[in-house]
Amino acid sequence: MDEIKAYMTENQELILEDIKYIVESASPTNDKQLVDECGQRIQTLFEKYFSYRAAEITEQKYGNHLRFEYGDGEEKLLILSHFDTVWDKDELTYKEGENRIYGPGILDMKGGLVQAIWALKACKDLTIQLDKKIVFLCTSDEEVGSPSSKKLINNEAKTSSYALVTEPPVAGTGALKTERKGSARYHINIVGKAAHSGNHHEDGISAIKEAAEQIIYLESLTDYEKGTTVNVGVVEGGGPLNVVADSASIGVDFRMETTEEQKRIEHIMEELTPQAEGATLEVQGGIMRPPMHRDETTEKMFEHAEKVAKELDMELEEASVGGGSDGNFTANMGVPTLDGLGAAGTGIHARNEHILKNQIPERAALLCKLICSL
Structure with missing residues (x-):
């Protein structure tokens, strides 16, 4: 088995524990206090696994954004996640089925955010040498159009070679999103x-x-x-x-x-x-x-992702979707962008929102291998 996938498989239950820890902290976009409390739980994970915290970008209306750096190099790779949700406190609860794990924002997109933390943790624990700086932005207002984080994202995009977005893949197919309205x-x-x-x-x-x-x-x-x-x-x-x-x-x-x-x-x-x-x-x-267009750089990036996926015995597809994400901003800035690299599941903005437990290792491994290889 691939070394990174083996690592994610071995740590699957710990990854799920971290997802539960973040999901159980309600973070509806328009409640700054709750969003900031969730942000502090994310900070706890950064400090636990890397011994340092993310820089906090203070906001007055929305929750504070988090900017975490890992590695060093002339090139920069940007990872985008958000931890605000569309759900009010106590509107949904975390619960586990046999393979489906339910909870507010677990698919959109706290599961993907935690998988990104573990992707970086795998690089650290497996002593994988990176030749680029990773900037990991965790933002607090994506669900209302990113009014306070848009400028931050665009500024980071100006100096980034690639952008990876941990929104969920297309339900059912697991396809990455290479084009958005x-x-x-x-x-x-x-x-x-x-x-x-x-x-x-x-x-x-x-x-x-x-x-x-x-x-x-x-x-x-x-x-x-x-x-x-x-x-x-x-x-x-x-x-x-x-x-x-x-x-x-x-x-x-x-x-x-x-x-x-x-x-x-x-x-x-x-x-x-x-x-x-x-x-x-x-x-x-x-x-x-703005629209997220599929161009030649996107095509090359997806072809690279296909090769990486084959190393994990995954067949990867791509799709054009109607929903928007913060990847729209980076793509519009000319940064090659792949979206849909988060946790797999179904029910975005629906009461049955859930992720699939058995797909956590391969989706986290895919993200990690892209971080290492781009």
């Missing part, structure tokens, strides 16, 4: 005019009706041939049933395959106008992540 998010606040719904209905301007018309228009922008999808995921507004609603708001998520399409959607949102006379719109938001 770009994204944009908008919130539209609508102001109408209140009136009594019985006595003076004609004097009112319904913000809810305006919202409905805007929703129909925005959803019509979905174009599957272009790879553009539009989802109105939040609708709020109104009050008493006998009052014409004078306020409403909607939240919209866009996914686009190309930069040109992203710019087209951006222009549409900048020029958005009310359907009803007298109603007003306030549009907030914009582009969150």
